[in-house]
Amino acid sequence: MFNNVGMLDRVLRLAFAGALLYLGLVVYGGTALGTGLAVVSAVPALTAVFGSCMLYGLLGINTRAPENQ
Structure with a gap:
């Protein structure tokens, strides 16, 4: 597998995923929207x-x- 995602991009993606998971589990928990966001x-x-x-x-x-070469 070819790695094409840099370190800053990885950190931003993890932060975005955490925000989506928080919204899905805490803010919209128990709803279809919350389940969708968590997935x-x-x-x-x-x-x-x-x-x-x-x-x-x-x-x-x-x-x-x-x-680095």
Whole structure:
């Protein structure tokens, strides 16, 4: 798997996933919207953890810093 997500992008994705999860579990807990937000929060969380984004791959975007040679 090709890593194309940089460190800052990963941190922002984790923060966004945490916000979605908070909204889904606390603010809208027990509703269909809350369940949807909690499920959708998994996408940015997993892309941050694994460092690979399929949409970035399709669009040719790479936010990862070049390797030191």
